[in-house]
Amino acid sequence: MVHMYQAFAFTSSVWTDFGEESTPIMAAAAAIASSSKGSLREDLTCAICCDLFREPVMLACMHHFCKPCISRYWRGTQGPVTCPQCRKEFSSKQFQTNYLVTAMVEKVRATTSDTYIKNLEKQLRETLESHRLKKEDFINSIRRDKDKIETIKKIGADLQTRVKGEFRALHQILQDEETCMLEQLKREQEEELEKVQHHLDAVELAVKGLEDNIRTLRQASATTENTVLSELPPLRPCVLVDTAPEFDINAFSNKYLAPLQYITWRKMFKSLKPGPSPLTFDTDTAHPSIHVSRDKTVAVECDAVVPYMDHSKRFLQCVNILAAQGFQSGRHYWEVEVGSKPKWDLGIASEAVDRHARIKLSPESGYWTLRLRNGNEYSAGTQPWTRLQPASSPQSLGVFLDCEERRVSFYNADDMSLLYSFTNGPRGKVFPFFSPCISGSSQRPQPIRLLHYPAVALSG
Template identity: 75%
Template sequence: MNVRQNTRLSAVLFTGQTERRSLLWVSFSSDILEKKSTMAAAAAVPSSVRGSLREDLTCAICCDLFRDPVMLSCMHHFCKSCISRYWRGTQGPVTCPQCRKEFTSKQFHTNYIVTAMVEKVRVATSDASIKKLEKQLSEALERHHLRKEYIDNCIHKDKEKMDIIKRVAADLRDRVKGEFRALHQILQDEETCMLEQLRREQEEELQKVQRHLEASELSVRELENNIRLLQQANGSLTEFPQLSRPCVQVETDTDFDVNAFSSRYLAPLQYITWRKMFHSVKPGPSPLVFDVETAHPSIYISRDKTVAVECDDMILHTSHSQRFLQCVNILAVQSFQSGRHYWEVEVGHSLKWDVGVASEAVDRRARIKLSPESGYWTLRLRKGNEYWAGTQPWTRLQVGSPPQRIGVYLDCDERRVSFYDADDMRLLYTFSNGPRGRALPFFSPCISDDRHRPQPIRLLHYPPVALSA
């Protein structure tokens, strides 16, 4: 240990000559050392600093860490055994091995703080300590690698999700544009047709007036010519002058009926066009009717087959293999296997009902839970305010205001069944694993209790109306 390092360490550690002050320093230093983990301290301190500390705690005689370090009056430290061996056999004054200062007697003081520090450094630099530290570092490194791998996977998944969102949004954007392009085309065609009709009617009216105008002008010219002949004959009247030709007969012109001409184009054109659009809207509202052959005996069907209601008395229907016998269900006559279809059902203020789609092959003679696994994709109401999607188990829906009309949208190609509040087209629920093959609209007015009157289910029709051109 050089003089500068030993002096620096001694100046920090030296506490005076009294035993009480030394003991206080020892107690204080031990508390601090116990509060800090040796491994954590060794890992936190740079290797260059740890090397300098080890050098400061190295005996200048044996060149190893102090063992039972003692301090001379010159404040240099040595191992107790080393300084004792160094002074052995010396008679009279002794000297410091480093600074050569002489002492009249062989006196030194035990420094407990340095002893504690030496033990900590020895433990921290031992093979077992290093292996333990290396193990901790290896485990920490592995944890960080695993954490980084997890975050890298999250980043990769997020980027994939962003790509999916962009791709799906682009497809949906093209689809929306296509749908509205079709509507724009319908409106464009209607506008072109109506403007062409207006042009033709205008041309017809102008031609009528033009023919009358030409006849009138010809008649005026002939009359003027006759007048001139008559005037010339007036001076030498011997005989009645020979007129060029009889006057052209001009029919009395009828007044132009502005109201009749304008009425077609002052009509509610938007409403008329909206009605015509039912011919071309895809999917347009399907005009469904109930299939009496599938109705449970407790269901009454109206004569036009658009209203179904549960009744108390069993109706004697003819026996049919397609009839529901266990549950109060009924199907529509129409069935769908491809394309997109939409229909609306008025449920009114009924307290319970089931509406949806059923596969053609469902078992109609057994009591089966309404679920996609059984061939049913339904929306249901129970207790007047509980709306459920017919999954297995059921999915409770937060609907808000009770819908009076339910819109059902079936996309056979995409295998989707969606339900809407038909008043504001608010989506209620979508099945993404819809039916394969042929499917039919499904309905159930359910069995009412004795306290409430049965409420009907009504199929709403928006038939295309043929409007004259």
């Protein structure tokens, strides 16, 4: 009963502070609390002073009274005494202190004090407010999760449409290539058949002429038994037949027995959007410590300074070089072979970057790059640097630039796994950027090589 009282002994003003929705429940709880409180106080109230027990004692009849009250009630009484409640007589003034009731009274007295009630009301308000705030947090979390679900579904649907479109284009390329190759095969087959059929018709016509002549000669031979043959009978002129056309089975079959899948795959590069861009290095931008090959596809650091002409495009402080090809619209992809170089930087650079000063490679400075240091420390060119943990060390890297979506992505070209993607890409014209770096080791410097895929004309 004490615990029940503790749970519900609150004033009605506390309950009504938290909204109309909870008022009926709280009112019912207040009624239960009031009932419990009254019943408990009644059980722990002295029948003499009508107040909570003070030093409660129990008579032999099991009724309880305050020790001062029962002592005062029996004062002056000679002989037997009686219980004030049930009037039972006792031969002597005897009672027993009830420590359990004493504890209960102290508990009730403590829990009915103004300070206790106020503290409990405060705890109630704080707990209820805490639960309300938690509920709000959970509701907001549910709303955010539902928004995320809708976003994921929308993005997923958009990506599915895009993926289907990309593969539809590939399917169309393959379909067109298959149709073209089958038509070419049919055309060549018909040409060969026509040549053989033409010779066949000529031979058959010659055979028919010879058969007619043979018949005429036989008839003439049969008539010579009775008459003297004065001249040969008229014969049809023999048809001239060209030499039978040669049919080279190997020559006819080889192109269709070739590795068609590989040939078609190579042909597809020309139709890919974007296809691999055939980049070349711009020697006018090369730092004097960079040597560029004759075909402008290989760049390597060198100990001696390469003779160079002054040019406003040239990097003078950092060992950098740009590609000759720049982009400011569309989508573009290129691949760079780095091999086992322990140190390099590559990516794209804005046309307006300062070429004569040392600048940190970051989007704020006009660079979107990836870097390698110490042979295994890969980082994306943010400030601060973003460390990357590729599954394997790429020997070749692919760079994908989408000018419309302002996205720059880097791939391990060996397995096309994504290494990093900048979503705050450049505006305006940019150039592929490379830095073979100064290795500073005794080993022979290793080059950076631009990978090219030879263009192959599609069939037809």
